[in-house]
Amino acid sequence: MDNKITKGISKLLSYILRHSPETIGLKLDENGWADVDELIAKFDLYERRIDFELLDYIVENNDKKRFAFNEGKTRIRASQGHSISIELNLNEAEPLEYLYHGTVEKFLSDIKAQGLQKMSRQHVHLSADRETANKVGSRRGKPIILTINSGAMHRAGYKFYLSDNNVWLTDVVPAEFITF
Numbered sequence: 001m002d003n004k005i006t007k008g009i010s011k012l013l014s015y016i017l018r019h020s021p022e023t024i025g026l027k028l029d030e031n032g033w034a035d036v037d038e039l040i041a042k043f044d045l046y047e048r049r050i051d052f053e054l055l056d057y058i059v060e061n062n063d064k065k066r067f068a069f070n071e072g073k074t075r076i077r078a079s080q081g082h083s084i085s086i087e088l089n090l091n092e093a094e095p096l097e098y099l100y101h102g103t104v105e106k107f108l109s110d111i112k113a114q115g116l117q118k119m120s121r122q123h124v125h126l127s128a129d130r131e132t133a134n135k136v137g138s139r140r141g142k143p144i145i146l147t148i149n150s151g152a153m154h155r156a157g158y159k160f161y162l163s164d165n166n167v168w169l170t171d172v173v174p175a176e177f178i179t180f
């Protein structure tokens with residue numbers, strides 16, 4: 001399968017399923033699911049032809065497993081990363097003692113003052129390993145990796161969730177739980 005084509009479609013899918021389904025006139029349900037047949041038909045209308053086989057390939061092979069089907073593969077959604085308000089019914093989980101967040105220098109003073117905030121997304125995104133945090137930070141420039149004292153946060157009553165594609169999510173990380 002042509003990597004360029006699948007990458008382009010994956011990017012568009014992320015945008016539509018996380019941020020802007022209305023761009024192609026699609027409706028998601030309250031849990032973020034789109035009907036697969038409707039999605040394919042709407043893509044067609046916008047002249048981005050996809051078929052079920054391609055969608056299935058993307059769900060299976062996407063580098064971060066960003067998308068998931070329901071059991072019968074009749075519905076599809078993004079597993080995390082939304083800015084639109086939907087209920088993912090995430091599983092609460094006990095985090096590792098330390099998690100990581102990749103960011104860049106220009107945000108540090110605000111993060112020191114306000115902690116990590118959701119910004120435009122529904123959660124703060126954290127990684128189980130430094131390498132992933134490094135990649136996340138690199139999207140914006142020279143990465144800086146913050147260590148989150150997630151074990152201590154959890155013991156203090158903060159909730160953590162693990163998405164279907166193994167991204168750690170929480171509502172806020174107060175600065176006192178961050179090692180800069």
Ligand code: HQG
Pocket residue numbers: 064066081102103104107110111114115116117118119120121124125135136137140167
């Ligand atoms: C920063 C990608 C100022 C934060 C990635 C980040 C991830 C603050 C930016 C996923 C702040 C938000 C999410 C504060 C946080 N003041 N800046 N108080 N608190 N920030 O994109 O974590 O490839 O919403 O450090 O791989 O970068 O799309 O979050 O730099 O998993 O699947 O504000 O998106 O996944 O940026 O990335 P984002 P993120 P995908």
